[in-house]
Amino acid sequence: MSLVAIVGRPNVGKSTLFNRILGQRKALVEDFPGVTRDRHYADVTRYDKPFTLIDTGGFEPVSEDRLLVQMREQSQLAVEEADIILFVMDGREGLTPADHEVCGMLRRVEKPVLYVVNKVDSDKLEDLAGEFYALGVGELHTISAEHGRGVPDLVDALLDHLPAAPSDAEAEREIRLAVIGRPNVGKSSMVNRLLGYERVVANPQAGTTRDSVDTPFTYNRQRYVLIDTAGIRRKGKVSQKLEKFSVIQALKSMERAHVVLMVIDAVEGVTEQDLTVAGYAYEKGRGIILVVNKWDAVAKDQSTMKRYQEELERTFKFLSFAPVIFVSALTGQRVAKIMSEVEKVAAEFDRRIPTAMLNKVLAEAERSHQPPVFHGKRLKFFYMTQVETRPPTFVVFVNKAEGVHFSYQRYLANQLREAFGFSGVPIRIHYRDRERDRKD
Structure with a gap:
């Protein structure tokens, strides 16, 4: 256009x-x-x-x-x-x-x-x-x-002054990538480094990016749209109307995105606001990559990165599936690895598993760990099927869906990940009564 x-x-x-x-x-x-x-x-x-x-x-x-x-x-x-x-x-x-x-x-x-x-x-x-x-x-x-x-x-x-739109032109399939995080963690610098030029204003003053900014680009013959979002602050810290609207724009950007780069300040470490921002992305079911920025400014020894990653795993328990990349937008260190990871996560976000393979995993999971007992009777799982992608979403038909305890739900999710990976992607599993489904 x-x-x-x-x-x-x-x-x-x-x-x-x-x-x-x-x-x-x-x-x-x-x-x-x-x-x-x-x-x-x-x-x-x-x-x-x-x-x-x-x-x-x-x-x-x-x-x-x-x-x-x-x-x-x-x-x-x-x-x-x-x-x-x-x-x-x-x-x-x-x-x-x-x-x-x-x-x-x-x-x-x-x-x-x-x-x-x-x-x-x-x-x-x-x-x-x-x-x-x-x-x-x-x-x-x-x-x-x-x-x-x-x-x-x-x-x-x-x-x-505009040319007529080609009648037979089909919109190219694109992947939308949002850069999210607290104010002043280096999101705009990350965007500029990824694109190779100063696409957005990068300024030491916190909160410089107020709008969500879209930039189309191509990587490995795949069309992407890169979304640089305004920094999200906790609700109590958002006082001006302008800042409130920036938060709305950032959340809307996550809704439009397929994959998000969750940028964390390596010097400041993980904060409560980081957890809040990441929680928004997880709730919206987006592919997530944790990008630890300003890694060049951290004093390091041979085990620094390992300790930092272990700390991230403890802090972001709900993002155990998310890959972690340590980068410096300032120097360009490891930034080139981001897009190759985005490719992998985007592919997982769109992945569809055949029903026969899913039910094989479900049967093996039942054999390894029996379903719980509910109202004196052991639950019986009938079959599993995938109903959606972006993110991968599954339905399990069971005799009493309300009896599937949270711990067993987590167990089945882990079995799916062990069998199929889904790196960087949240998965959704819904449980339905087979009898009610037949009536519907």
Whole structure:
């Protein structure tokens, strides 16, 4: 799909326009500059020509503030990637020297640019918007992204520049990979290292990434989408509305992902927040890889890694199936191993086991360890079948499902893992009464 980038100075309403075109509230919107710091991608499929829309941090050409400089760099990258550009200006504030400078830069990119004057929500402001013709551009699109005024005409003009979607093109099968963890554990640096360039803002200030940021890429001929999420904090620590929305975005990113990289700070060690974040991923049934970052900063001897891994196994008891990789996003140490592990976990996430093989394991498990007694009668298991993948989900038919004790459920899950592996993948086993199933 074509890439459409929304660019402009901070706080001119780019994210509001992004949400308006997308048709849902996906980007962060707050009434102060600098809220949107990274490029933010979303596929827009509600029109006859689908496209990918990119929201960006604002240009601030004269600023030397490090964060604003990084935001400018991100916007410039978006312009380089985009096929069409929406340059948004503030109709209430009027034409500024920064608008002139950005406009001059856009003239040099040799791509279609639609010049948009936002916050024009009255006829009076419509008249005042004429000053923007001083930029020497052809057509101006005056809109109010907040109220929707003029946006349909802008979208029509945008669609005129887009190529028709191929009628016989099939969407390529993709694997979605989310990078999760507490704030400031190095998630954005990890994304940049994996991709080989500075895709997202990496800044020592905790909480720099507020939106979930999607980046498509290909590895070993397989299409992936890498999702860099805002750092999740415990509910009691999330005070501002902005931070609360970031948590929602991160959780939604897990819902969209197939595999998650759970990033842990090797220097700080495992914290209660790490357990909370990992618990979210486990509850959502995602493939999980534990990535211990900043390993270069840990004082080590010959057994340090072994001791650390044993500590992880004790702490993350519910993630005993998850592989562990010790890396340094700063130096690149072992980062190359991550994608090969992702391939394995993604394959397990999609794995389907024939019913005959499952029932062979079930019968052997019963012989090795008899089912429990319930109300004076021993439970009888009839058969097992797999009903879903992503994650692998099984149903076991039994004479009294309520009598299957938790310890025996765990035993059967372990038998499945011993027989079939499922490395990095949670498995779900549901128990149903055979008689009730027949009635249904």
